[in-house]
Amino acid sequence: MITLDTLSKHYGETVAVDQLTAEVAPGRVTGFLGPNGAGKSTTMRMVVGLDRPTAGRALVGGHAYSDLPTPLRHVGALLDAEAFHPGRRGRTHLVALARSNGIPLARVDEVLEEVGMASVAHRRVGGYSLGMRQRLGIAAALLGDPGVLLFDESVNGLDSDGVRWVRDLLRRLAAEGRTVLVSSHLMSEMQQTADHLLVIGRGRLLVDAPVGEVLAGGAVLAVRVRTPEPDRFVTAMEGLAEVHPADDGDPHDLLVHGTTAVQVGEAAFRAGVPLHGLRDLERSLEDAYVDLTTDSVEYVARPTVLENA
């Protein structure tokens, strides 16, 4: 369980995180979504005590991170996959961490095996690919067998096999009853991995809801219809819904707004209008996310208006 309690971080005038209040529950994967600069990383850094909140607090299992005498046994975090000393061997990096928290060294080899790095662990990190560093970072997070895990952009730099592996790992960790918080700006990734979403923009919480609910947020966008008799169809739909031509230019393709495929199909049946295609256009998480965050993106490219030119 991670508790964010009116958590705020200011850098001078800039508000990076703005009174964030939320609970991250165990037993499910919670996606932490937001555009770049939304405050995801800063929030995660405050949870593990790397950054000091300007106001509010972040608790892990009811404790401040810095009060945990053996933090790695409670919380595993992968925040920056580049944060290794290039001259140190992968295994030695983990040995130092194990020593610091009284974790038996046998566990080091166990997690190296787990992330598929056992054969290269004796090499210096400087020779690792980004994907290998990512795996070493995940090994470090798993080292203390913690009940709470935080991953910041955990699939960056991984190939498709690696992405699938991380996805399965996150799901499994959650299924074991652990608290899993994964930040990403990749909505498609979250749609496949997360059960629950925290969406933030400009440091403020926009959504705290199950993935399904976020997807259903705007319900059905439109119904797409294909009919050989578009004129009769439009007549049949009068008073029921708005009909527009579809964007493909084919006069037989139509979009119906403000209703559902069920209602359109039944109305067409009653009017005796033949339909060759009938489909709800659902929102993807991507659409929902864009809707939610467009107003809160910090860096938007806008066309420059030249006045008095």
Next chain:
Amino acid sequence: MTTTLSPTRPGQAGARSDLAAPGTMTVLARAVAADAVRLRSLRSTWWSLAAGAAMMLALALAVGLDGEEVAPAWLAGEIGIVFAQFALLVPAMLLVTSDHATGTVQSTLLSVPRRGVLAVARLLVAVSSTVVAAVVLAAIADATAWVAMGQPADTTIGEVVASLGDVAIVMGVGTVLVVGTATVLRNAAGTLTAAFLGLLVLPAMLPEFGVPWLATIGESLPGAGTMSMLQAFGDPLLSTSRAVVVIVTWVVVAVVAATWSLVRRDA
């Protein structure tokens, strides 16, 4: 892929910490063990040690083979450490600055979030390793010079031990100052420059200008204190009591500044 993680139920982690919460001394001892691994595992540590050893031996031979005057052999270790201390300080400095330069400090702080404890652990690891290295190398340098001299001045075991003790003080104080400076500056070039100026160059140079206030500044710098502890340079710059005051003052400043910096600043 096999699962090697034991399932942790919600709340169980908290319960485990209540049952077996280690005390501060255990946390400190573990932090020391971790930093010792970090220090040992870098090649730069061993190269710096090798460079320091080469410097000490070369100076010991120079002292030993200089037939002009009869000198006690322990002079070799003292003269050697004045210069070789900078090679031995490099690993202590890198323990801190490379952590910041590479971002490894993140994982260090994740594993030991109690920053005061981390600061103490860093100092213990750095000081104990540089002091042991310095004393061993000085002893080897003394022995080398003694052999090379053929006819060394009479000396007692007590004088040699006292000389090695002075070497330990010089090295230990230098290490505390360098680790403190490195923790505040988080930067290797700045730290090394400050160490050179404060421990050697300015205290040796400023009194030479004959300007009283410049001399006062020079005599207040940490190097004036540490070099006055050595017998190698004849008349020391400062009396022993003044040297101790200068040294203690700087050590306290360094420890307080480093701890404050580590505890208060974001990583």
